[in-house]
Amino acid sequence: MFYVGGAALGFTLSVDSLVDGQPPQGKGAKVADKAFDFYRGAKAANIPHFNPRSSDFKVDLNGFVKNGSDPFARGVSLFDNSNSLISKGFIPYKVDPKSFPKELGIFQRATDPKHFEIIPTPGTFLTPEQYIHLCSQIKCVR
Numbered sequence: 304m305f306y307v308g309g310a311a312l313g314f315t316l317s318v319d320s321l322v323d324g325q326p327p328q329g330k331g332a333k334v335a336d337k338a339f340d341f342y343r344g345a346k347a348a349n350i351p352h353f354n355p356r357s358s359d360f361k362v363d364l365n366g367f368v369k370n371g372s373d374p375f376a377r378g379v380s381l382f383d384n385s386n387s388l389i390s391k392g393f394i395p396y397k398v399d400p401k402s403f404p405k406e407l408g409i410f411q412r413a414t415d416p417k418h419f420e421i422i423p424t425p426g427t428f429l430t431p432e433q434y435i436h437l438c439s440q441i442k443c444v445r
Contacts, residue, residue, distance in 0.1 A: 340383070340397055341381040341382065341398045341419060342382050342384065342385050342397055343388075343395075343443055344388035344391065344393025344395055346393060346394070350396075350443075351396045353421070354435065354438065355378065361377055365428075367428045368430070368433075370423040370425055370428070371410050371422050371425045377412065377420055378407075378412075378421040380419070381409060381418075381419045381421060382418060382419065383417050387418070396444070396445055397444050397445070398442075398444075399442045399443060402442040403441055404440055404441070406427045407421050407422065407427075407441075408422055409421060410422050
C-alpha cells in the first residue's frame with residue numbers, strides 16, 4: 304500500500320504521486336481507498352522522533368535514498384494501529400498529517416500488514432541528508 308500527502312483526517316494518495324495515472328508498481332502497491340491514521344511509538348518518558356538511522360534506509364548506486372518505486376526501499380517505521388505499538392511496549396503517538404512532507408510517502412513493507420515505512424515517493428531523488436531533514440519535519444499529536 305502507498306499513501307502520501309496529508310489531509311486533516313488522515314493520509315490519502317495524491318494525484319501527482321501517480322505514475323502514468325496509476326500507483327507505483329512494486330510489492331503491495333495499492334491506491335488508498337480511504338483515509339488512515341498512522342502511529343509512531345516511543346518508550347515511556349520519551350517523545351517520538353523521525354530521525355532515521357543509516358540502517359533505516361537504503362541508498363542506490365547514484366547516492367540517492369531508494370524511493371517507493373523500488374520494492375527493496377526501506378524507511379522509518381510506522382503502524383496503522385496503536386495496538387501494534389502497545390504490544391511492543393511503546394506508547395503510540397498519532398502522526399500529524401499536516402506535518403508530512405509531500406516528497407515522502409508511506410508504504411506497507413515486510414510481512415506484517417500493519418507495518419509501514421516512510422520512503423521517498425516514486426520519482427523523488429533525495430540525498431541521505433535531504434531525506435533525514437524531511438523526516439525531521441514530521442510531528443506527532445497525542
